[in-house]
Amino acid sequence: MVGVVVACSSVSSIKALWETRIRKRREEKEEEQKRRLCVGVWEDRVTLARLKQKLQTEDGRLVLRIEQEEWKTLPGCLIQLSQVQEWQIHRTGLLKIPHFISSFQNLLVLDLSRNGVTEIPKQIGKLTGLRELLLSYNRIQFVPEELSGCDSLERLELAMNWDLHELPDQLGTLSRLQHVDLSMNNFSHLPACLLALPALEWLDMGGNCLQDLPEDIHRMEMLHTLWLQRNELEKLPENITRMRSLDTLVLSSNRLRHIPPLMEAMSNLRFVNFRDNPLTLDVTLPSREAAAEDEEEDDREMFGKEFMLMYIQEARKRAYAVLNMHSINR
Template identity: 55%
Template sequence: MTENVACTGAVNAVKEVWEKRIKKHNEDLKREKEFQHTLPSSLLKLNQLQEWQLHRTGLLKIPEFIGRFQNLIVLDLSRNTISEIPPGIGLLTRLQELILSYNKIKIVPKELSNCASLEKLELAVNRDICDLPQELSNLLKLTHLDLSMNHFTTIPLAVVNMPALEWLDMGSNKLEQLPDTIERMQNLHTLWLQRNEITCLPETIRNMKNLGTLVLSNNKLQDIPVCMEEMANLRFVNFRDNPLKLEVSLPPSEGTDEEEERELFGLQFMHTYIQESQRRAALQFCVCHGQILTIYTCMALEI
């Protein structure tokens, strides 16, 4: 009898252990499933958080209650499957960094302009973003903006009018030309425009006095405008893989092969190209001018 009781007790103990394990497993699965759709409301208890980093969770939606986290400084939800940004994001007035790259966002809400402390915004690789609300030009502290690998056909007016912007990446979009108003971006020092469809550069680019890095590789440029020689602060440019009309050769370099390769479509190439372009234009003018003189001379002889 005693043995049967002991055996039953042991079985019950094992059963209780397994029931606890199964319960915990089910709870973990429930939490995991909840995270795959949205942030659980239980997180509201953590409203003193200053930084959130949540990657590769399959997160589909940012909940509207995100605006309750008034102390957030950094919000990084990159590499998820988020399809929209809720208007409540605008309540995060202390937010300095918002990283939403590698998601499925199509529209950026105008309420984001209320994030007055925002300094860094990354929306790269969302694929379908094609415009930004003009209200975003009110982000007076924004210095870093990454819009690469989306569907922009022009630089949005909101971006052109961002007063503090210093670093902009719009590579791998559908840009065909740059607006004449690009000169408004007076604080910009780095501009990435690689892998677009740009055919020409506006003359106003010469007025971007602080621009030091300009990447234009893999576009459809046929010429380098002469005015770019006036850009005294330009330190690095890249015109590689553009169908430029002129073929120019650089003088031999004493540096390493790696340095020569890096320089090939850089600043030295730009200056050499412009000089060759001016020389050919002058030569063509002389030829045309000589032909005009010949015509006038023949007309004089006939008279």
């Protein structure tokens, strides 16, 4: 009986010791969590104070400006500055746009150019007041359809995102979008959504892999500036002549062999550039009088509008000559 009592006493002692150790360990964990929480709160305060030093007021807007500092991620405490109207964060190595971006309902301009951003979060579509989204010189491969929720967007710049090659059709609903820069990407065709944009005035698709243009390109009725340099275009659609608002057309460094004769009727076209194309005809502009040359040479583009008109006239003359030759031979 005495042995049983001793055994029970030993078990009780071991149990009490174990419970004490467990309680002590739990208390230590709680203390560690409190310590980490205090450190985290302190770090957030320091970070927030640092961010507040980056705030500036420009043209009546509250701007967060960070340049050439290392900020690969943006801290959660930034949400306390949700009154900011413009982000200007450049050359920081930023890798990700935080999902809490949707909390910045006052945001008008989001400029994260020249970073390492790889994706645009779907939450960005909740920024209904956003006017400018500038993400050139990043690593974006995909644009979410949710971006169409930014129905106040006027300017979209996605230049130099090497692997970007398509846009979602839903972006065609952005009724205020006027300026789009998709240069130096990997587009092989003009995104269909661009043709549906009713307010589009300025488009840069230079430095892509475009092999052709859509036949209904004239649907971009408001477009006045179109940059298509350094692509692989071999011909132009006839309907390009129906783009009544177009006044600037850059086609240098493509594979064009002909200029559509109907372009002669594009009276609103002020500037055009056909430089560095393998055009079939060799046309040289006539020299001008010295006085006129001194006065106007700076405005004269050797492969510009005057060249285009002369090329079309020369092509027409040669076509007539061929027809006359056939008539004589008959």
